[in-house]
Structure formats: structure tokens, C-alpha cells
Amino acid sequence: MTLIKSISGIRGTIGGAPGEGLSPIDVVRYTSAYGTWVRKRCGKERPKVVVGRDARISGEMVKNLVLGALQGLGIDVVHLGLATTPTTELAVTHFGADGGLILTASHNPKQWNALKLLNEKGEFLSASDGELVLDLADREAFVFAGVDQLGSVEEADFLPGHIASVLALDLVDVEAIRKANFKVAIDCVNSVGGLAVPALLEALGVQAVLPLFCSPNGEFPHNPEPLPEHLGEIADLIRKEKADVGFVVDPDVDRLAIINEDGSMFGEEYTLVAVADYVLRHTPGNTVSNLSSTRALRDVTEKLGGSYRAAAVGEVNVVETMRATNAVIGGEGNGGVIYPASHYGRDALVGIALFLTHLAQSGLSCSQLRNTYPSYSMSKNKVELTPDIDVDALLVKVKSLYADEDINDVDGVKIDFADRWVHLRKSNTEPIIRIYAEAPSTSEAEALAATLMLQLKDMAQ
Known part of the structure; x- marks a missing residue:
């Protein structure tokens, strides 16, 4: 327990x-x-x-x-x-x-x-x-x-009120979504998304909806975290029924994962990237995500003339940094979209409405839209340490070792290199250091993480 x-x-x-x-x-x-x-x-x-x-x-x-x-x-x-x-x-x-x-x-x-x-x-x-x-x-x-x-x-x-507030957002184009005549597959993991997502899509004028696990009975049909390894059934449904896009939410509908028309993953990290791209094109400004989120958001933001800031991990930290920088869009790489024009909280319904508008106006397929963004791969690892090791002292040593690089220590230590980064955070509950690395390819991300893991073990001896 x-x-x-x-x-x-x-x-x-x-x-x-x-x-x-x-x-x-x-x-x-x-x-x-x-x-x-x-x-x-x-x-x-x-x-x-x-x-x-x-x-x-x-x-x-x-x-x-x-x-x-x-x-x-x-x-x-x-x-x-x-x-x-x-x-x-x-x-x-x-x-x-x-x-x-x-x-x-x-x-x-x-x-x-x-x-x-x-x-x-x-x-x-x-x-x-x-x-x-x-x-x-x-x-x-x-x-x-x-x-x-x-x-x-x-x-x-209050679900009708929530949906009405989404439709009232200036950047949600119901007419464009209706005209696009999308066929949309959804996986709501038998929780409240089964009530909210179909109702939203109906209000947005989506006529063809392929519902999967939409009975709000709490009997999760698979691990409820919307990660690729848990989403095989909706990917198969999309391919079989030739859907244009798939949406997957977690049990409380604050995270959104998107699946392409060929059943491939849009990438949970890229939910915020795509929505931010659309928002920034219409309302230029700044963006925020946490330190462990993809660099693609920074790339898109700077390309469109805005400034990007990284916040400590945790929704409350992201919100505080968004307020401080007057960000027009922000969130987390776990599929959490925070759009201040609606409210300062992760909201998958807002994410769905903005993404469908973006997809409709782009004229691209879902996979084509995904390919317009910088492509990075992430590796997530951890190093287990003995309880007597001073984790804070280890992180200080890492900072010293990489003093010539761009260092952010607001939450652990993040080292930014020219085209990749690595983020080390200590656990608050056990003697481990979590290591997140991102690079242009999976092999490069894994190699970067492996290097830091080896260095940590050497420093701990």
C-alpha cells in the first residue's frame, strides 16, 4: 500500500x-x-x-x-x-x-x-x-x-459550460472543422473522457466518430497512461476504418495524445508543439514548458519570433512561469496543453479543439503536419544510488564538469548542448537520479544518457 x-x-x-x-x-x-x-x-x-x-x-x-x-x-x-x-x-x-x-x-x-x-x-x-x-x-x-x-x-x-467555453475561444474555428469532414477515433479509457470527448466533437461538428472505451465505468481496458505501448487497439482501429486522426486522453482528461491517420504516433511530446505552432501563428508571443519537455517547442517559438522559457517540473511551476513571462501558450510534454485564453490548467478538450482547427486549416494529413516540426527523440532513464550518497553533491559535480555548457539548475541540472540536452533530477522519495535526454535520434539520446549515467556512477564511488 x-x-x-x-x-x-x-x-x-x-x-x-x-x-x-x-x-x-x-x-x-x-x-x-x-x-x-x-x-x-x-x-x-x-x-x-x-x-x-x-x-x-x-x-x-x-x-x-x-x-x-x-x-x-x-x-x-x-x-x-x-x-x-x-x-x-x-x-x-x-x-x-x-x-x-x-x-x-x-x-x-x-x-x-x-x-x-x-x-x-x-x-x-x-x-x-x-x-x-x-x-x-x-x-x-x-x-x-x-x-x-x-x-x-x-x-x-458543468460539462456543457466547459464545452461552450471551448467553442467560444477566438482560435477555435468550428466552421473549418465541420467543413473538413474529419473521421475521428477516440480512446477514453472508460473514464470521464467518454462523456466529455464525444460531446465536444459533436459540438465541433464532427459527424464521424469512432469511439473506443467510452463507458465511464472505471474499468480501464489497458494501462491508462496514454503512451505508445498502450495504444495498439486505437492504432489498429484508425488503420482499419481509415480515420483522419485519433485522440487518446487519460482518466481525468488533462493529457492528450494524438495518433496519425496511418496509426503511427504523433508523439505525446508534440501535442503541445503543434497546438503552440497554431496559436503562435495567430497570436505571437512567448511559450513555456517544463525542463523535461522537447526542445521542439523552443524551436517553433523562436522561429515565429517569440521567446521560450523552461520551468521546473510540475504544472504549478509551469503556470507561475507562464504568468511571469506573459506566455500565450504553454504546458508539459506529457500532452498537457495550458492555454491562458481559456484557463491556467492542462485541458485536453481545449487541445483537441485547437488541434482540429489547425489540422483543418493546414490542409495536411495528420502525419504530414507532424513532419513539419523538428524531430527529436527522447530517452528516459534512472541511476539507483545507495542511501548514504549525497545526491545534491553529485549534481554539483555534474554542473562543474559541464561548466562550459548552457546550464539550468532551477530543478536539478539541465545541460543544453547545440542540438541536444540532458536533464538530471533527484527523486524526492528514493535514492535515485532520473535522467532525461533528447537528441536528433533515439540512438544519440540513449548514448547521451549512457554517458551521464556512467559519469554519475564514477562520481559516486
Whole structure:
């Protein structure tokens, strides 16, 4: 059993003793801490919190505990039921709420669930706010309401509002998408994407939709992380039915993977690249992604006259850097598109609408569009170390060894070479260093990673 307590939320496996997994007691404890934080932050006698969840099997149980704990604190709840993460984020501001809770373990397998915590802007908590919640939980510093002050629960469906907001974006061209007469295959991994993605495509005028795993019952038909090794069935469907494009989302619909018309992968790293290319052509400006995302975004941004910045890994860090640089588009290389004209959160529905507009206006096939972007390959590795090794000291040695190169140490150490890079990050939970490398070919990326892994092992002796 696993329970991971972090500033971004509480994640764990269902079952086991309290404190060992995400037990009912842990759900109530951390929900109560969050609710107490909301009350202190807003200063209201009757705060309001939005709650939405993905379709995983444990969701109903976790939802009941969360709603009860919030009501017990005297907090009024807007309950969205089955809702995507971006739907819940947008609903916080729509309903004038003081915060939001998303019950989802994102791409994790079915035994996992989590409490994702939002502020009054519908954005993930800052590091300092997350620390306050964890402190409240550790001290159990919450006081529940008396019988006459218990909170209420209002049921609401905000998916239509979310879709309407996507269609209202200036760069979403519904007419162009309708005229393109696309045939679109989708894999929604039997979670809330099965409700949201077909509804979006219908609103965009897509008549031919090939749905795969769209029953929101939480029975994931394959590993729910949208990686190439998990997407064989939709690739076969695309080839068989001659679809123009395929879209795959994770269980809470904040990540988007795209598949070409020949069943090949567009590349999860290139979801943001393609959407950014389209946005920058119409609204020139700056972009942001995290340090472990493809260099292709920087290439596209600079080609179109903008500036690119790399943020520390983590959505909240990307958002903070986007705000600081007034970025017009940003996100993460895991298929997470953050478009400030909509909201500061990863949103696969926004990504789908912008990508389909781009594809329609380009007149190219999906694979042809992919081939217009710089091509890089990535290698992801890790070096396991003994617990007595000072990982920070090792990273300092790496910086010294490559002092003549372009170094970014905002999150670990990233070394930028002329046409490739390598990023080393220490794990917060185990004695390992993660190594991400990118180069023009897979073999070159793997060779670069192997070089750094060997150097690390030599330095550790």
C-alpha cells in the first residue's frame, strides 16, 4: 500500500491501514485539512467548494467521504459528479467558489485515487499553500460545525459550460472543422473522457466518430497512461476504418495524445508543439514548458519570433512561469496543453479543439503536419544510488564538469548542448537520479544518457 503526501495533493492506493494507503480515515483527514485551509483563506462563514471526480472504481466511496467531511466543516458543496479535471477547474470560478477538489489519480492504474486541491482561481495550490494544508492535517487542526451549521450539497453538471467555453475561444474555428469532414477515433479509457470527448466533437461538428472505451465505468481496458505501448487497439482501429486522426486522453482528461491517420504516433511530446505552432501563428508571443519537455517547442517559438522559457517540473511551476513571462501558450510534454485564453490548467478538450482547427486549416494529413516540426527523440532513464550518497553533491559535480555548457539548475541540472540536452533530477522519495535526454535520434539520446549515467556512477564511488 502507498500513500504519497505532497503539496499538490494526496495520492495513494485504496485499502490497507490508515497512513499506509488512501484509507477512508486519510480521505477524511486531508479533506478536513483542506476545508479548514479554505475557510481560513477566504474568511467566510459559509465557504463554497466544487467537487468533481473521474470514473475510477473507488470514486463513489471517496466522493461520499469528501462530501461528508466538507459538509461537516460547514462548507457548501457544488457537486459535479463525473467531471474532467479541467471541467472542475473552470467550474470553481463559474460558481464563485472558494476552492475545488478533484478526485482522480490521473494516469495511475485503477488501485490508485487522489485528492487534487484547487484554490479560488481553479488552479493547483502553490507550494506554500500546500504546506499549510499538510501541516493542518498533521496537527488535525480542524473543528467541525454544529448541527445547525452543516454544509449543503448542490448537484450541477458543468460539462456543457466547459464545452461552450471551448467553442467560444477566438482560435477555435468550428466552421473549418465541420467543413473538413474529419473521421475521428477516440480512446477514453472508460473514464470521464467518454462523456466529455464525444460531446465536444459533436459540438465541433464532427459527424464521424469512432469511439473506443467510452463507458465511464472505471474499468480501464489497458494501462491508462496514454503512451505508445498502450495504444495498439486505437492504432489498429484508425488503420482499419481509415480515420483522419485519433485522440487518446487519460482518466481525468488533462493529457492528450494524438495518433496519425496511418496509426503511427504523433508523439505525446508534440501535442503541445503543434497546438503552440497554431496559436503562435495567430497570436505571437512567448511559450513555456517544463525542463523535461522537447526542445521542439523552443524551436517553433523562436522561429515565429517569440521567446521560450523552461520551468521546473510540475504544472504549478509551469503556470507561475507562464504568468511571469506573459506566455500565450504553454504546458508539459506529457500532452498537457495550458492555454491562458481559456484557463491556467492542462485541458485536453481545449487541445483537441485547437488541434482540429489547425489540422483543418493546414490542409495536411495528420502525419504530414507532424513532419513539419523538428524531430527529436527522447530517452528516459534512472541511476539507483545507495542511501548514504549525497545526491545534491553529485549534481554539483555534474554542473562543474559541464561548466562550459548552457546550464539550468532551477530543478536539478539541465545541460543544453547545440542540438541536444540532458536533464538530471533527484527523486524526492528514493535514492535515485532520473535522467532525461533528447537528441536528433533515439540512438544519440540513449548514448547521451549512457554517458551521464556512467559519469554519475564514477562520481559516486
